[in-house]
Amino acid sequence: MKIEKVLNNNVAIIIDGGEEKIVMGKGIAFSKHKGDEISADAIDKTFVLSSPDSLNQFAQLLKDIPYEYVTLAQEIIAYAKTTLGKKLDEKINIDLTDHIYTAVKRLKDGIVIKNALLWDIQRFYQDEYTIGTYALDVIEKKFGVRLPDDEAGFIALHIVNAELSEGNLEDIYAITQIMQEIMNIIRRTFNKDFDQQNVYYYRFMTHLRFFAQRLINKTTYQDEDDMDLFEMIKKKYPSSYKCTERIKEFVKNRYHYDISGEEEMYLTIHIERLVYKS
Numbered sequence: 464m465k466i467e468k469v470l471n472n473n474v475a476i477i478i479d480g481g482e483e484k485i486v487m488g489k490g491i492a493f494s495k496h497k498g499d500e501i502s503a504d505a506i507d508k509t510f511v512l513s514s515p516d517s518l519n520q521f522a523q524l525l526k527d528i529p530y531e532y533v534t535l536a537q538e539i540i541a542y543a544k545t546t547l548g549k550k551l552d553e554k555i556n557i558d559l560t561d562h563i564y565t566a567v568k569r570l571k572d573g574i575v576i577k578n579a580l581l582w583d584i585q586r587f588y589q590d591e592y593t594i595g596t597y598a599l600d601v602i603e604k605k606f607g608v609r610l611p612d613d614e615a616g617f618i619a620l621h622i623v624n625a626e627l628s629e630g631n632l633e634d635i636y637a638i639t640q641i642m643q644e645i646m647n648i649i650r651r652t653f654n655k656d657f658d659q660q661n662v663y664y665y666r667f668m669t670h671l672r673f674f675a676q677r678l679i680n681k682t683t684y685q686d687e688d689d690m691d692l693f694e695m696i697k698k699k700y701p702s703s704y705k706c707t708e709r710i711k712e713f714v715k716n717r718y719h720y721d722i723s724g725e726e727e728m729y730l731t732i733h734i735e736r737l738v739y740k741s
Contacts, residue, residue, distance in 0.1 A: 466492065466499050470522055473530040477501060485510040485522060487533065508537060512553050521557050528564045535605050536560040539598045543622050546594055555625035558632075562621060563598070566614050567606055578613035580636065583643050584620065586659055587668050591619035591626075634679050641675040642668070644717075645710055652706040653738050667737045674726065678714065683723045693728040703735040 467483065468476040475492040477484050488507040495501070512518040525533060536559050544551055569576065578584070585592050595615030603609045624635045650656065657664050677683060697704045707730045711722045722730070 464501050464503065466495055466497055466501060468497060468522075469495055470526040471530075474522075474525045474533075475501065476522060482511065483518060485512075485518065485525065487525070487530070489530065507534075510556060512556075514553075517554060517557065524557055524561055528560060531605065532564045532567075533560055535601060536563050539563075539594070539601060539618075542597060543591075543594045547590060547622075547626070549626055551622070551625035555621060558624070559618065559621050562617060563602065566610055566617070567602065567608060570608055570610060575611060576613065576617075578616040580620075580639050581613055581616040583639050584616040587639060587642050587672065588619050588623050589659065589665075589668075591622045592616065594622055595619040634676075637679055638672065638675040641678060641718075642671050644713070645671060645675075648710055648713060649706055649734060649737070652709060653702075655738065657737060661740075663736045663740045667733045670729065670733050674730070677726075678718055678720045681720065683721070683726060690724055693724055696728050696731050700731055700735040703738065704731045706734050707731045 464477045464479050464486070466475050467478050469492045470476065470485075472490055472493045474485065474487050475495070477486055486501060486506045486509050488505045491501055491505045510521065512521060536556070540551065540555055540559060592615060595618035596612070598618045599610050599612075599615050620632060620635050620639075624632050704727075707727050710730065711727060714720050714722060
């Protein structure tokens with residue numbers, strides 16, 4: 464494989480089969496120039512980014528960030544994929560690498576950033592937050608510094624963002640805020656706190672996350688075929704339906720979003736299970 468561009472001693476851009484790829488390996492580009500060969504055996508990691516903009520952005524990042532931060536971020540990303548059993552958007556390679564490097568540098572400079580959403584992240588994105596705490600352990604072992612729990616929350620949000628694959632981190636903050644607001648309505652309506660380890664709580668959080676994503680994207684479910692079922696649900700679960708109506712009114716006033724009949728039905732069902740089975 465021939466080098467197209469040397470980024471630093473450990474990273475280069477190559478042309479392979481007519482496609483640009485970023486390759487990484489300890490010392491693979493040392494004393495090499497454009498047109499020189501790189502042995503496949505020397506490559507530890509290959510990145511193929513579908514977007515030219517993402518490729519260029521990642522290339523610039525790898526040029527400026529030490530090799531050990533890149534490999535550590537890749538370890539965390541691989542762990543996240545295995546733990547969640549999901550694909551993650553390729554942009555996490557850029558976002559998480561940059562975040563970890565910046566967070567460690569900030570801490571060494573005595574700067575600590577508070578995460579205002581930490582408590583909600585711990586509740587709403589439990590799996591991702593667990594990965595965030597794993598990342599803090601790996602970072603501490605590698606660099607000898609312990610990042611605060613706030614950073615586990617920030618890392619979790621990067622993972623959530625990569626799971627959803629659409630939108631950006633700003634959207635994730637908005638989604639988390641919406642989830643918090645809806646949960647507050649439910650708690651006030653039923654004067655009840657919920658067991659976060661309960662399966663029905665977990666299922667409701669999953670439903671609520673994607674509902675909030677639809678709200679942010681201004682998309683909706685619409686299936687009039689279920690309206691007869693919805694009428695039955697309203698009669699069977701009157702208190703949960705009343706809570707759904709409060710949520711509907713709040714969302715309409717705050718976000719100018721109309722919840723469809725089908726979304727009302729599923730919210731009512733999930734609220735009923737959350738309140739009476741968790």
